[in-house]
Amino acid sequence: MERMIGAVLAGGQSRRFGSPKAFAKRKDQYFFQIAVDALHPFVKEVYIVSHPDLVARFERMVTNEKVVMDEERYRGQGPLAGLYTVMKQTEADWIFVLPCDMPYIQSDTVGRMVSYVDHAFDIVVSTHFGRLQPLVGAYHRRTMKWIEHMLQHGDNRMRSLFEHCSVRYVNEQDFGAEEIVFRNVNDLDEYADIAAE
Ligand SMILES: Nc1nc2c(ncn2[C@@H]2O[C@H](COP(=O)(O)OP(=O)(O)OP(=O)(O)O)[C@@H](O)[C@H]2O)c(=O)[nH]1
Numbered sequence: 001m002e003r004m005i006g007a008v009l010a011g012g013q014s015r016r017f018g019s020p021k022a023f024a025k026r027k028d029q030y031f032f033q034i035a036v037d038a039l040h041p042f043v044k045e046v047y048i049v050s051h052p053d054l055v056a057r058f059e060r061m062v063t064n065e066k067v068v069m070d071e072e073r074y075r076g077q078g079p080l081a082g083l084y085t086v087m088k089q090t091e092a093d094w095i096f097v098l099p100c101d102m103p104y105i106q107s108d109t110v111g112r113m114v115s116y117v118d119h120a121f122d123i124v125v126s127t128h129f130g131r132l133q134p135l136v137g138a139y140h141r142r143t144m145k146w147i148e149h150m151l152q153h154g155d156n157r158m159r160s161l162f163e164h165c166s167v168r169y170v171n172e173q174d175f176g177a178e179e180i181v182f183r184n185v186n187d188l189d190e191y192a193d194i195a196a197e
């Protein structure tokens, strides 16, 4: 297979959560660490892509990952800006992306999705249970030119990217996964039972 690296998107403002979600914990593990650990078995390198206020904090906490900040030009434009930043900083063919707010994600889900990565596609993403998860999947660097075009024109929607690309949508017929794996946390209500686990 072509070279793949991992990217944990951690450059959001966590406005609804009220403090940086990446540092919330599930069972004593930081959310971002759960994503990092899920990626490591399948990639050469893991990047954490965040914003300037959090970079120093990440750097103090990790040893094996590369911490980078969103390209200044597209900062504030959301996950697509994070993906673009990582593509620009590496020569890897594929970037496997995870968000920093999915505390039930596991390496076997990443591994199953990696098994669908194929040169015939530009993107492999999950649509388990009828829900598109654009932040759980692999993006080929071929998509970079579209991403750049979109960011330049202020279109920050991952979904728009799919219109330009050949996408393999992976769902429960391709491999079974528990619905909870894709559960994400946006606010403190959604975090309450996780904090109590
Ligand atoms: N690198 C990068 N990641 C982002 C950016 N915006 C959102 N993300 C990440 O994308 C994932 C999903 O984003 P949201 O659920 O909207 O999180 P958020 O933007 O931090 O939270 P809200 O401020 O409440 O919308 C999280 O892992 C975020 O950290 C961005 O501009 N750059």
Ligand SMILES: [Mg+2]
Pocket (backbone or CB within 6 Å): 012, 013
């Ligand atoms: Mg957001």
